[in-house]
Amino acid sequence: MHDDYVIETQALSKRYGRKLALDHLDLKIPRGRIHAVVGANGAGKSTLFRILLGFLPPTAGSARILGRDSQRLTPEDRGRIGFVNEEHTLPTWMRVNAVTAMHRRQYPRWNEDAFQQVLGHYHVLPEQKIAQLSRGERAGFNLALALAQGPELLVLDEPTLGLDVVAKRAFLESLMYSNAADACTVIYCSHQMEEIERVADNLVILERGRLMHMSAPDEFCARVTHWVADIPFKGPDPSLVPGLLQLQRLDGLHHYLVLDQDDDFAEFLRASGARSVQSMPVSLDRAVNGFLAKNHAAPTA
Numbered sequence: 001m002h003d004d005y006v007i008e009t010q011a012l013s014k015r016y017g018r019k020l021a022l023d024h025l026d027l028k029i030p031r032g033r034i035h036a037v038v039g040a041n042g043a044g045k046s047t048l049f050r051i052l053l054g055f056l057p058p059t060a061g062s063a064r065i066l067g068r069d070s071q072r073l074t075p076e077d078r079g080r081i082g083f084v085n086e087e088h089t090l091p092t093w094m095r096v097n098a099v100t101a102m103h104r105r106q107y108p109r110w111n112e113d114a115f116q117q118v119l120g121h122y123h124v125l126p127e128q129k130i131a132q133l134s135r136g137e138r139a140g141f142n143l144a145l146a147l148a149q150g151p152e153l154l155v156l157d158e159p160t161l162g163l164d165v166v167a168k169r170a171f172l173e174s175l176m177y178s179n180a181a182d183a184c185t186v187i188y189c190s191h192q193m194e195e196i197e198r199v200a201d202n203l204v205i206l207e208r209g210r211l212m213h214m215s216a217p218d219e220f221c222a223r224v225t226h227w228v229a230d231i232p233f234k235g236p237d238p239s240l241v242p243g244l245l246q247l248q249r250l251d252g253l254h255h256y257l258v259l260d261q262d263d264d265f266a267e268f269l270r271a272s273g274a275r276s277v278q279s280m281p282v283s284l285d286r287a288v289n290g291f292l293a294k295n296h297a298a299p300t301a
């Protein structure tokens with residue numbers, strides 16, 4: 001049944017002129033929990049969201065959101081989806097209380113408690129104009145509005161961009177509160193791995209418009225290992241190192257960040273002349289960034 005997935009794309013492609021932003025993307029995101037979508041700049045994350053929310057048509061393939069064709073969403077369907085993006089687009093000339101009243105009228109499932117709970121993290125006064133709010137306050141107000149709408153699905157595109165540490169923490173706490181309290185699925189796009197580590201149950205990695213990985217963040221971390229080897233001289237030719245993501249030489253030691261290698265990798269290093277070999281786990285930040293950096297565009301020499 002389509003409804004088991006809040007998002008389901010099939011061979012979804014989006015082309016902008018010569019650029020293929022989404023490339024036959026097959027993505028299925030199950031209902032419930034917090035899902036983080038990560039990818040390098042230009043991986044196609046915002047394009048995916050724009051298509052899913054019906055702001056942009058696909059070039060080919062299909063995209064369903066809450067079981068509906070994303071290109072045929074009714075106002076009622078839209079009421080089931082909350083969206084917060086980095087720009088926190090709200091009518092800047094209006095006052096906080098007027099915007100709130102508008103949303104209260106617009107959404108039949110309006111939840112005043114959720115609204116007050118989230119807004120309570122920020123020092124926002126009802127008489128303030130949106131234009132007068134700080135970036136963090138605008139983000140918090142936007143999230144409070146989106147959550148109070150009682151959405152089944154909340155889509156957040158870089159919602160904490162430019163926020164300070166305290167505002168970020170308040171934002172994430174509100175997010176976790178919403179997720180724990182209701183049956184609200186959260187899809188969250190961010191470059192901030194420490195945030196993802198804290199809140200995400202599922203990690204989706206996109207690269208050049210394609211799905212590269214999807215699992216719990218811990219499972220992805222377990223795919224990446226950091227090996228330190230004491231190898232006299234140059235060490236093996238990097239092109240021969242299995243699963244190599246990154247190589248660094250620090251204090252005479254070789255540091256290898258590798259993907260999908262088990263203890264056989266230690267054997268490989270020893271056979272390459274290593275006198276000692278040690279493996280260590282890596283943080284999510286290191287794992288994801290090493291993975292993305294491998295295929296990141298680089299200037300041609």
Ligand SMILES: Nc1ncnc2c1ncn2[C@@H]1O[C@H](COP(=O)(O)OP(=O)(O)OP(=O)(O)O)[C@@H](O)[C@H]1O
Binds near residue numbers: 017041
């Ligand atoms: N309106 C457009 N016209 C032409 N190319 C576009 C347009 N919008 C996006 N692109 C291109 O499509 C690709 C995907 O862009 P998108 O904004 O979806 O990436 P992203 O993963 O959200 O990136 P970022 O992390 O930098 O926000 C990029 O290479 C971008 O240059």
